[in-house]
Amino acid sequence: MFFVDTIELEGLGNRSYLAGGERTAVAVDPPRDVDRVLAAAARRGVRISHVVETHVHNDYVTGGLELARLTGAAYLVPAAARVSFTRVPIADGDTVGVDADLTLAAVATPGHTPHHTAYVLSEAGRPVAAFTGGSLLIGTVGRPDLVEPRLTEELARAQHASAHRLADALPDETAVLPTHGFGSFCSSAQADGDATTIGEEKAANPALTTDVDAFVADLLAGLEDVPAYYAHMGPANAAGPAPVDLTPPAVADPDEIAARLAAGEWVVDLRNRVAFAEGHVAGSFNFEADGKLATYLAWMVPWGKPVTLLAESAGQLAAAQRELVRVGIDRPAAAATGGPAAWIRDGESPASFRRATFAELAARDADGTVVLDVRRASERAAGRIEGSVHVPVHELHHRIGEVPDGTVWVHCAGGMRAAVAASLLDAAGREAVAVDDGFDAAAEAGLTVATD
Known part of the structure; x- marks a missing residue:
């Protein structure tokens, strides 16, 4: 009997997956903080034999290379993707064994990127799940405009063809398990729903219910701004991301916080917006830890500028660090916990609005x-x-x-x-x-x- 465990990346609107049988499993599009995937495997009592990428990601830093290194798994990356590390190049039609009676087959699905590849999990020869990455999503498809502006229309047409290829090849009951589409800006539209099948997508997804010209016109007309940090994600993933360091950052006292502000660095208060409005360090910015912290902070901060984090607790700080490494903000310059009274110098008062x-x-x-x-x-x-x-x-x-x-x-x-x-x-x-x-x-x- 097979299993599929979902690893939610709520802040980024993405999902990763661990799928397998009694002894071994495959990790699909793993996050940078690979300890979550390792913990899922440990709970199942399985060995990760394969790590696969559907594409070189534009919206987050992958943990695939590190996860493969730690587990000894084969690292499968689409053969046409240009990367700087050793991997197993995977091409359309390639099949690998995952566990007894479980196989994983690569299906070329260009559109989100030129090299995009979906993976179909079959049990005893029967397709049971399709890991569709950024191709066929719930009620929509992945954006075609993240690679090269001149390729956008061509990739939009490829998305339509790729969606039809999956729909034509797979039984209606096959589960569709995308990486994007749960609030991710990699999705071309925000659709409702938490789970879907090939049959449900045939009935409702514009890529499968609309002719190609109308689909492409509507898709291109609805594209939103691209988060600025996306420009840094693809190169980081192609180069091979370094392991993460989630140890606590150096503690900043009020004098250091003031000095970092004076130097033009970003001091980010992670507390909820009600608490921030009532009192905060003058000059600090409010990005709520429970909001879309990684997306909006990475989008707005000048890339590479030092960031100091102010949190109400050590737990809030640790969670924020985990969110930020997923988008390449690897180490805070410094941090402090508590509240404004502990963060401002003697004689100063908190700001408010x-x-x-x-x-x-x-x-x-x-x-x-x-x-x-x-x-x-x-x-x-x-x-x-x-x-x-x-x-x-x-x-x-x-x-x-x-x-x-x-x-x-x-x-x-x-x-x-x-x-x-x-x-x-x-x-x-x-x-x-x-x-x-x-x-x-x-x-x-x-x-x-x-x-x-």
């Missing part, structure tokens, strides 16, 4: 105020507060000078990104009010919501 609802925004005195929308362009197109200024949160640190004078009431769709933006504005000396509310409440509060 207001939080508000859309009802309070509607009731404000509009004179001398600015409404700043930090959502993505697609969100704003579906509904915007009339008269508001638009700067997506991932661009704000470069464009604060474009925000008009006055008190800035900043909002997003739910509050998290507004808190990040408010912290950036506050650090820049602007008076900010973070609207911590769901955007649906804007119209209910009487604000005029327009659409493009």
